[in-house]
Structures are given as C-alpha cells and as structure tokens.
Amino acid sequence: MPTGPNGQKRPADASGTAVKVMQIATGEDEEDFGLEKxxxxxxxxxxxxxxxxxxxxxxxxxxxxEIARKAAAKRWSVDVDGA
Incomplete structure (x- = not known):
C-alpha cells in the first residue's frame, strides 16, 4: 500500500479507495489523519x-x-542594471 507525504497508508487505486471510504463510513476502520506537527x-x-x-x-x-530594488527586479523579471 503506498504511503502519503506524512507516512499515512493510502490505497493504490480507485477500488481500494472506495473500499477504504466504505470501511471508514461503516466504522470498520478509523480515518488516519497522519502525524501531528x-x-x-x-x-x-x-x-x-x-x-x-x-x-x-x-x-x-x-x-x-539597493537590495530591495534588486529583489523587486528579480521578482518581476525587470533588468535594472543592464546585466
């Protein structure tokens, strides 16, 4: 079973996801929200x-x-120094 970005287990396909949702809805399985911070x-x-x-x-x-000008130029892709 593949894992999510926080290590939680996830079904590999749509059928597996549907089964997992059904199990959570009927109370057979608990929903895994992943790790805390x-x-x-x-x-x-x-x-x-x-x-x-x-x-x-x-x-x-x-x-x-000067630093702020250069940062704004980089951010907006404007060439201020001609370089």
Whole structure:
C-alpha cells in the first residue's frame, strides 16, 4: 500500500479507495489523519532571526534600498542594471 507525504497508508487505486471510504463510513476502520506537527528545533530559526535583525541594523538605508530594488527586479523579471 503506498504511503502519503506524512507516512499515512493510502490505497493504490480507485477500488481500494472506495473500499477504504466504505470501511471508514461503516466504522470498520478509523480515518488516519497522519502525524501531528513534527518536532522541530527552534534554536536555528531563532539564530536566523537574530542574524537578520543585526544585518539590517548594520546596513545603511541606501544599501537596504539597493537590495530591495534588486529583489523587486528579480521578482518581476525587470533588468535594472543592464546585466
């Protein structure tokens, strides 16, 4: 039986899916909603937030504007530098 993205078991074809739905509807089988939110380590995310704040504080407003312009150009596929 194939597995879904969170490891839940899924029927391989339409007939298997129909049987599974019927079993859930009649109470023969329980519905599998997959795993709860996986355990994550918050330390790297917190360090990234601190680093971004420090980088932003160390930058001049002109440099921030330059980075924002380049990001917008990339996002909208506009060539601002002629490169």
């Amino acid at each position: 996986p355990e994550t380590n918050e330390a790297p995310a917190e360090m990234g937030r601190k680093g971004a704040t420090a980088r932003s504080a160390a930058m001049t407003p002109e440099r921030q504007a």
